[in-house]
Amino acid sequence: MKTPTLQDFTAQRRPIVAADGVIYLLDQTRLPHAVEILAVRDGDAAAHAIRSMQIRGAPLIGAVAAFGLALYLQKNAGAAALSAAFATLAETRPTAINLLWALRRMQAAVEALPEAQRAARAWAEAQAILAEDIAQNVSIGGHGLAALREHARADRPLQVMTHCNAGWLATGGEGTAISPIYAAQAAGVPIHVWVSETRPRNQGLLTEWELRQAGIPHTFVADNAAGLLLRQGMIDAVIVGADRIAANGDVANKIGTYLKALACADNGVPFYVAAPGSTFDFACPDGNAIPIEERAGSEVRSVAGATGDACLLPDAVAVSNYGFDVTPARLVAGIVTERGLLPASVNGLRQAFPEAARAAQEC
Numbered sequence: 001m002k003t004p005t006l007q008d009f010t011a012q013r014r015p016i017v018a019a020d021g022v023i024y025l026l027d028q029t030r031l032p033h034a035v036e037i038l039a040v041r042d043g044d045a046a047a048h049a050i051r052s053m054q055i056r057g058a059p060l061i062g063a064v065a066a067f068g069l070a071l072y073l074q075k076n077a078g079a080a081a082l083s084a085a086f087a088t089l090a091e092t093r094p095t096a097i098n099l100l101w102a103l104r105r106m107q108a109a110v111e112a113l114p115e116a117q118r119a120a121r122a123w124a125e126a127q128a129i130l131a132e133d134i135a136q137n138v139s140i141g142g143h144g145l146a147a148l149r150e151h152a153r154a155d156r157p158l159q160v161m162t163h164c165n166a167g168w169l170a171t172g173g174e175g176t177a178i179s180p181i182y183a184a185q186a187a188g189v190p191i192h193v194w195v196s197e198t199r200p201r202n203q204g205l206l207t208e209w210e211l212r213q214a215g216i217p218h219t220f221v222a223d224n225a226a227g228l229l230l231r232q233g234m235i236d237a238v239i240v241g242a243d244r245i246a247a248n249g250d251v252a253n254k255i256g257t258y259l260k261a262l263a264c265a266d267n268g269v270p271f272y273v274a275a276p277g278s279t280f281d282f283a284c285p286d287g288n289a290i291p292i293e294e295r296a297g298s299e300v301r302s303v304a305g306a307t308g309d310a311c312l313l314p315d316a317v318a319v320s321n322y323g324f325d326v327t328p329a330r331l332v333a334g335i336v337t338e339r340g341l342l343p344a345s346v347n348g349l350r351q352a353f354p355e356a357a358r359a360a361q362e363c
């Protein structure tokens with residue numbers, strides 16, 4: 001197939017086009033300032049796309065890792081090559097559990113097959129992972145909208161705040177936290193979205209770009225504005241995505257999420273998390289067991305803009321750059337999944353995803 005255009009991605013709200021042994025991706029290190037479409041033809045390029053954050057967002061990381069494994073197997077489908085491909089892809093991003101979830105599923109799908117059949121089977125399994133994620137996004141949209149509507153006031157559009165980007169750029173389809181917002185628009189529910197910038201990488205710009213494409217009313221704010229907006233009663237509900245959810249409902253998501261949850265609790269505003277089953281890690285008893293990614297200090301010492309990176313600090317200045325934080329389950333009003341709205345508790349999660357909870361116990 002010929003390289004898709006920007007329109008091919010935006011019209012369907014899809015961040016990945018996979019066909020004829022190639023995956024096409026929108027380079028998210030360039031968006032929203034520039035549009036560059038990547039043609040990924042081998043496993044190393046897929047690993048690089050994840051590691052360098054050309055693609056990002058937990059479910060999309062999982063899908064691209066799945067295709068990456070398939071691309072590695074197209075070159076060499078032997079047992080040693082399969083293990084090496086798994087290991088290379090697994091180390092690209094440590095917090096998003098969707099990555100390991102997808103790789104384990106891919107390995108299970110191919111390892112018992114004769115070598116000659118593995119590459120084709122792997123590509124089909126990656127396509128299945130992507131298709132399932134797209135369908136799950138739609139379900140999350142419906143359940144999430146039902147939850148959010150509970151908090152709407154009669155005198156104004158529903159005021160929803162989000163953090164980072166959990167829209168179509170971060171998943172296979174409509175997104176997780178942003179899917180209910182697209183569902184609101186489709187259902188004619190008046191809605192206004194407060195988008196926080198999400199320093200240091202400013203993924204809020206991606207959310208703003210998505211909402212602008214869709215014509216959904218929104219306001220972009222500095223991260224530090226969230227407390228004031230919540231205290232002044234300007235926000236009806238907050239909804240964010242997740243990179244990993246522990247068995248007790250503790251949620252790892254983009255750095256800054258925890259502060260929003262705290263401010264929600266202090267102001268009686270519900271704080272929701274939206275995520276598919278592939279984001280649950282029943283092997284992690286609580287959030288303390290979730291590995292937190294630390295990234296290069298250069299991301300804090302500079303800021304990316306339309307005309308390139310602006311340097312804020314000299315290299316010699318010590319900085320820290322944790323990519324994620326953990327929000328304790330007690331601050332979470334509910335977790336929106338493809339199987340409905342769940343209480344953030346051991347029993348709530350286990351009852352909704354018994355097969356995943358059992359599998360974690362067995363290994």
Ligand code: MRU
Pocket residue numbers: 056057058059096163164165166167170171175176177203240241242243253254323
């Ligand atoms: O570092 P990123 O941009 O990959 O982090 C993304 C997030 O934290 C998202 O909120 C999360 O992955 C959910 S995406 C549907």
